[in-house]
Amino acid sequence: MNRFKEIFSRMVSIVAKNPLAVLIIIIGVFLRFYHLPDFATFLSDQGRDAIIIKRIVSFEHWPAIGAPSSVGQIYLGPFYYYLMAPFLALFQLQPVGLAFGSAIISIFGLIITYYLINKIINKQVAVWFLFLSAFSQVNIQAARFSWNPNPLPIFSFITIYFLYRWVKTNRLLYAFLFGALFGSLFQLHHLSALMIFTFIPIYVYQLITSKKRSLSFLSWIVSLLGFVLISLPLLIFDLRHNLLNLNNLFKLFIQNNPTSQSNLLIKINLTTNQFFSHVFSTQILSFSSIMLVILLITSGVIIFRSRSVGIFVKLHWINCLTYLFLFSTFNSPRHPHYFGPIYFSFFLIVAYVLSQLNSRFVGYIFIIGYVFLNLNNLASKKPGYQIKHAQKVANFLAEEIDNKPFNIATWPVELTEDNFVYFLELKGLRPANRNKIEITNQLFVLCNQEPCQVLESPSWDISMFGKTKVAKIWTIDGVKIYKMIHDK
Numbered sequence: 001m002n003r004f005k006e007i008f009s010r011m012v013s014i015v016a017k018n019p020l021a022v023l024i025i026i027i028g029v030f031l032r033f034y035h036l037p038d039f040a041t042f043l044s045d046q047g048r049d050a051i052i053i054k055r056i057v058s059f060e061h062w063p064a065i066g067a068p069s070s071v072g073q074i075y076l077g078p079f080y081y082y083l084m085a086p087f088l089a090l091f092q093l094q095p096v097g098l099a100f101g102s103a104i105i106s107i108f109g110l111i112i113t114y115y116l117i118n119k120i121i122n123k124q125v126a127v128w129f130l131f132l133s134a135f136s137q138v139n140i141q142a143a144r145f146s147w148n149p150n151p152l153p154i155f156s157f158i159t160i161y162f163l164y165r166w167v168k169t170n171r172l173l174y175a176f177l178f179g180a181l182f183g184s185l186f187q188l189h190h191l192s193a194l195m196i197f198t199f200i201p202i203y204v205y206q207l208i209t210s211k212k213r214s215l216s217f218l219s220w221i222v223s224l225l226g227f228v229l230i231s232l233p234l235l236i237f238d239l240r241h242n243l244l245n246l247n248n249l250f251k252l253f254i255q256n257n258p259t260s261q262s263n264l265l266i267k268i269n270l271t272t273n274q275f276f277s278h279v280f281s282t283q284i285l286s287f288s289s290i291m292l293v294i295l296l297i298t299s300g301v302i303i304f305r306s307r308s309v310g311i312f313v314k315l316h317w318i319n320c321l322t323y324l325f326l327f328s329t330f331n332s333p334r335h336p337h338y339f340g341p342i343y344f345s346f347f348l349i350v351a352y353v354l355s356q357l358n359s360r361f362v363g364y365i366f367i368i369g370y371v372f373l374n375l376n377n378l379a380s381k382k383p384g385y386q387i388k389h390a391q392k393v394a395n396f397l398a399e400e401i402d403n404k405p406f407n408i409a410t411w412p413v414e415l416t417e418d419n420f421v422y423f424l425e426l427k428g429l430r431p432a433n434r435n436k437i438e439i440t441n442q443l444f445v446l447c448n449q450e451p452c453q454v455l456e457s458p459s460w461d462i463s464m465f466g467k468t469k470v471a472k473i474w475t476i477d478g479v480k481i482y483k484m485i486h487d488k
Contacts, residue, residue: 018114018123020127021114021123021126021127021130024110024127024130024131024134025107025110025111025114025130025134027134027135028106028107028110028130028133028134028135029107031134031135031140031375031378032103032106032107032140032143032144033100033103035383036096036099036100036103036144037096037099037387037388038383038384038385038388039144039145039381039383039384040096040099040144040145040146040386040387041144041145041147041384041386042095042099042145042386042387042389042390042419043386043416043419044415044416044417044418044419045067045147045418046095046098046145046146046147046419047095047390047416047417047418047419047420047421047422048067048418049067049080049081049084049098049146049147049148050088050095050098050146050418050419050422051418051421051422051425052081053081053084053085053088053098054088054093054422054425054426056081056082056085057085057088057089057093063078063081063233064078064233064234064236064237065077065078065233065234065237066078066079066080066081066148066187066234067080067148069190074190074245074248074249075234075237075244075245076148076187076188076189076190076234077183077186077187077230077231077233077234078187078233078234079183079184079187079188079230080148080151080187080188083105083151084098084101084102084146086101087100087101087104088101093426095146095387095422096387098145098146099144099145099146099387101146102142102143102144102145102146102147102150102151103143103144105143105150105151105154106139106140106142106143106150106151106154107143108154109133109151109153109154109157110130110133110134112154112158113129113130113133113154113157113344114126114127114129114130116157116161117129117348117351120164120310120312121310121312121313121352122355124355125348125351125352125355126351128350128351128352128354128355129344129347129348129351131351131367132347132350132351132370133153133343133344133347135370135371135374135375136279136281136343136347136374137281137373137374137375137377137378138278138279138281138336138343139153139343140374140378141336141378142336142337142340147337148187148188148189149188149189149337149338149340150337150340151188152185152188152189152192152337152340152341152343153340153341153343153344154344155181155184155185155188156185156192156195156319156340156341156342156344156345157344157345158181159178159181159182159184159185159195160198160312160315160316160319160345161312162174162177162178162181163178163199163202163315164311164312164315165178166178166219166223167202167311168311170216170219171219172218172219172222175219175220175222175223175226176222176223176225176226177226178223178226179222179223179224179225179226179227179228179230180226180227180229180230181226182195182199182223182226182227183226183227183228183229183230183231184230185341186231187230187231187234188340189337189338189340189341191327191338191340191341192340192341194322194323194326194327194341195319195323195341197322197326198315198318198319198322198323201318202311202315202318264328264329267328267329268293268324268325268328269286269289269290270328270334271324271327271328271334272289272290272292272293272324272328273286273289274334274339275324275334275339275342275346276288276289276292277289278336278339279343279346280370280373280374281373281374281376281377282373282377296320296321296346296349297321299317299349299352299353300317300321300349303317303349303352304317309352313348313349313352316344316345316346316348316349317345317349319341319342319345320342320345320346320349323339323341323342323345324342327339354366386419389477389478390419390420390422390423391423392476392477393420393446393476393477393479393481394420394421394422394423394424394427395423396474396476396481397420397424397444397481398423398424398427398429400444400472400474400481400483401424401429401442401444403429404440404441404442405432405440405441405442406429406431406432406440406442406443406444407431407432407434407438407439407440407442407443407444407465408420408421408431408443408444408445408446409443409444409445409446409459409461409462409465410445410446410447410461411445411446411447411449411452411453411454411457411459411462412447412449412459413459413461415446415447415448415449417431417446420446434461434464437464439464439465439466441485441486442471442483442484442485443462443465443468443483443484443485444481444482444483444484445462445481445482445484446479446480446481447479447480447481447482448478448479448480450480452480452482454468454470454482454484455468455469455470462484465484465486466486467486467487468484468485468486468487469484469485469486469487470482470483470484471483471484471485
C-alpha cells in the first residue's frame with residue numbers, strides 16, 4: 001500500500017511540474033487512438049505481417065528475415081515482427097492489436113523524447129518538440145496502423161541519443177546500445193543506412209579527441225558487436241542462402257546504380273520540397289521550400305558557432321542535412337515514410353529555434369498555423385473500415401470453402417489476398433501453397449476492378465490452376481468473388 005502511495009505521489013508531482021507537456025501528451029493520445037479500428041490500414045502488407053507475427057505468437061515459426069524491400073529481392077531483418085508480437089498476443093490475435101501496438105509505441109516515443117530533451121537541453125525546447133511531434137499529421141498517420149517503417153522516428157532519435165551518450169562518456173555500454181539500436185533501425189527500413197554518414201564523422205571526432213584511444217577503439221568494436229547480435233538472424237539467413245541479400249545489394253548499387261543522373265540541385269529542391277510538404281501537411285511552393293532550406297542551413301551555422309549548444313542538437317542537425325542531401329541523389333519516390341529517420345531531428349532543430357525567439361506573437365502564429373494545417377488534413381480523412389472489410393469477406397469465404405482444400409487468387413494482381421487470408425487462418429483455413437504449385441479442386445478469385453479477367457487470365461496466380469470454368473459468383477462488400485473449378 002505504501003509503495004502504491006509513493007508511485008501515485010510521484011505521478012502527481014510529475015504532472016504538477018509538467019502540466020503543459022501532460023496536456024499535449026493527452027491530446028496526442030486522443031489523436032492516435034480516436035476510432036483507431038475504423039481508420040487502421042489493413043491491406044496486403046499488413047495481412048502478410050499479421051500472418052507472420054501470428055505464427056511467432058503461436059510458436060509455429062520464428063522468421064529469420066523480415067519484409068522484402070520495394071526494390072530488388074532485398075529483405076529487411078525480422079526485428080519489427082518480434083517487436084509487434086506481444087501486441088497481437090495481448091489482443092488475442094485480432095489484427096487491430098497491431099494498430100494499437102503502433103499507437104502505443106508512438107505515445108511512448110512522445111514521453112521518452114520529452115524526458116530526454118528536458119534532461120539534456122531544457123524544458124522549453126522539450127515542450128516545443130513535444131508539440132511538433134504530437135500534432136504532426138504524418139506521424140499521427142504512421143501511429144494508426146502497423147507497418148515496419150512506422151517506428152522509424154522514435155528509433156532514430158533513441159539511436160542518436162545513445163551515440164551522443166557514447167561520444168560524451170566513451171562507455172562501452174552506450175557503444176553497445178548504439179550498435180544494437182542502429183541494427184534495429186536498419187531492419188525497419190534500408191534507407192536508415194544513410195544515417196551512417198551522420199555517425200562516421202562523430203565517431204572520427206570521438207576517436208581523435210578521446211584521451212583514451214585504446215578504449216575508444218574498443219568501444220567501436222563493442223558497437224559493431226551490438227549491431228551484429230541484433231542482426232544475427234538476417235546474417236545467418238544470408239549465409240544459408242548464398243549471400244542473397246548481399247548479392248542483390250551489390251547488383252542494386254553497383255550494376256543498376258539507383259542514384260540520380262539528373263541535375264542534383266533540381267533533385268535537392270524536389271526532395272526538400274516533399275519533406276517540408278509532409279512535415280507541414282500542405283503542398284509547399286518551390287520558392288518556400290528553398291527559403292526553408294536556407295533557414296535550416298542558417299540555423300546550423302548559428303548552432304555550431306554557439307558554445308552554449310551541445311553536441312546533441314548538432315548531431316540532429318547533421319543527421320537532418322546529410323540525410324536530405326544523400327536521399328536527393330536517389331532515383332526514388334519521396335513517400336512520407338522515407339523521411340522517417342529525420343522527422344524528429346528536424347522537430348528538435350525547429351524546437352530549439354522557436355525556444356530562442358523572444359516574440360510570443362510569432363510563436364502563437366506558428367502554433368495556430370501548424371495545428372490548423374495538420375489537423376485540417378486529419379479531419380478530412382474518412383474511415384476505411386479495412387479490418388472489418390477483410391473480416392467480412394473472409395467470413396463469407398470460410399462458409400463457401402467448407403473446410404476443403406482451396407486455392408485463392410486476386411484480380412488485379414496488385415489487390416493481393418493476405419489481409420483476407422489472415423482471417424481465414426484464424427479459422428484454421430490455409431490456402432494451398434502457391435509457391436509449391438499445389439493445386440486443389442476449387443479456386444476462389446477475389447476481384448475489385450472490372451473487367452475481372454478470371455478465364456484465360458494473364459495472372460499466373462489464376463492460370464496456374466489450369467483450365468477452369470466459373471461455378472459461382474458473389475459480390476460481398478464491393479468485392480466480386482468467383483468460385484472456379486476445373487473444366488474437364
